[in-house]
Amino acid sequence: MVAKQQCGRRSDGGLATIGFLGDFARGHVLFSLYRLGxxxxxxxxxxxxxLLDCDDGVGPHEVCRFDDENFAPVWRGAWNGDAWCAGLMKQAKAFIAGAAPN
Known part of the structure; x- marks a missing residue:
């Protein structure tokens, strides 16, 4: 019997294929960006x-949410004030603009 493949999930429980804009790695952490609408x-x-999620091997966790009107992220938990925040937003904005992030 062939095992049924399951689609990954976002931190909010949604399917990881819905709204997916792209992902990028920083260190051992994979970040994924989703357009929620x-x-x-x-x-x-x-x-x-x-929605920006991260996965460091234990499943997806929310990093922040923001809108395309003012790009003011609401950081979750330990991400609030983290040194990586500015770089993460730069990469997220690049995905939204349709450019390949640096």
Whole structure:
């Protein structure tokens, strides 16, 4: 019997293939960026929201969320104030702009 392949999950429980913009590594950590879409809880719809996850081998964890209106990330847990934050946002913005990150 062939095992059924399962799609990976994001930190928020969504399928990792939905909204996936790309990933990049820093050290031993893999970061993945997802486009979640506009905030539909308000009228008119809010700006497009993004999720940045990291996986250091124990599964995906949320790094931050931000929108494409002001790019002000809300960092989660120990990421708040981490030295990598500026570089992570630079890479995320490059994916959103459609450019290959450096």
């Amino acid at each position: 506009p905030d539909q809880t308000q009228y008119p719809n809010g700006p497009c929201e993004y």
